[in-house]
Amino acid sequence: MKIAIVGYGKMGKLIKKTIEESKDMECVGVASPEESKDLTDLPSDFDAIIDFSHPDNLSGILSYVEKNPKAVVIATTGFTEEQIRSIEALSQKVPVVYTANFSLGVTVFQQVLKQITPILRDTFDIEIIEKHHRLKLDAPSGTAKMLLSAIDENNEREKVYGREGNSKRKEEIGIHSIRGGTIVGEHTVLFTGDDEVFEITHQAHSKQIFANGAVVAAKFAVKQEPGLYDMNDVLFGKR
Missing domain, CATH: 3.30.360.10 (Dihydrodipicolinate Reductase; domain 2)
Incomplete structure (x- = not known):
């Protein structure tokens, strides 16, 4: 399973490390808007996007996934109501796992x-x-x-x-x-x-628990039909 990461702050680095230590996952690259690098700069043959960055980066993710459907895991917080509606609209086209806490x-x-x-x-x-x-x-x-x-x-x-x-x-x-x-x-x-x-x-006690949860969510998302999911769906299969 191949993953693209959006954001390369503390959590982005930790997720990349977690993926690299996994036996069944591969990180194809990191889109870091701070370094003027977006998803279009990465190889396109991946399965899911994990976003652990900033609300300002949502528009770039939406634009990319509109043209290149991928499962999406959104771990960023602080979205506006309008942005949340955009995430809900995206979930009608691809599987999206969105929650404020992946623990x-x-x-x-x-x-x-x-x-x-x-x-x-x-x-x-x-x-x-x-x-x-x-x-x-x-x-x-x-x-x-x-x-x-x-x-x-x-x-x-x-x-x-x-x-x-x-x-x-x-x-x-x-x-x-x-x-x-x-x-x-x-x-x-x-x-x-x-x-x-x-x-x-x-x-x-550490941010590792959020990275672990996001990776579990990505494995779940790639097997799902389009829809909006959270960690309750990932762990308990409830909608």
């Missing part, structure tokens, strides 16, 4: 939340806390939004992003972002009830 553990985290939230939501307050390194641009993180969606699938509760001032808690979910140091990523969901607290935390 296998976070994917299981979502499934756990979907099971326990209906049991606890009427008697427990719910808060989400996410922590990342000082250089992360978007807040709250894409992963926090994924966890929020798993908790409140029908968007029934008010969302409070941080707190300030004087007001009583309502039927709401609090989302809090912390930025500092070199924290790779930590996400906690708190269920706080009367006289008890139930807490679930996922910690990323």
Whole structure:
């Protein structure tokens, strides 16, 4: 299986290394817009694209895949609503795996939340806390939004992003972002009830977990029909 990578920052380098260490995968090259090198500069005989770069690079990927259909794995975050609609449109033509977090553990985290939230939501307050390194641009993180969606699938509760001032808690979910140091990523969901607290935390200790997940997703994508998939589909086969 042959892979083209878009982006050659820390994650691009790590994905390339992961592919090179694999026995059944090959990296045909890296499209790095920062170095004025795009997908058209790479050999065309590859199976999938892994994008772990910047939202500004999406248009180049869309343009290339329109003319050269390939499976696409999109691990970039921070897209606008318009860009997300473009990704959805692309998935009508080719298989696309798009999610904010490719960690296998976070994917299981979502499934756990979907099971326990209906049991606890009427008697427990719910808060989400996410922590990342000082250089992360978007807040709250894409992963926090994924966890929020798993908790409140029908968007029934008010969302409070941080707190300030004087007001009583309502039927709401609090989302809090912390930025500092070199924290790779930590996400906690708190269920706080009367006289008890139930807490679930996922910690990323290195970016390798995201590279591993993206490679697993690429192997999945090349076998699929056109459609929009996420890591829940990759691991659990659910749509």
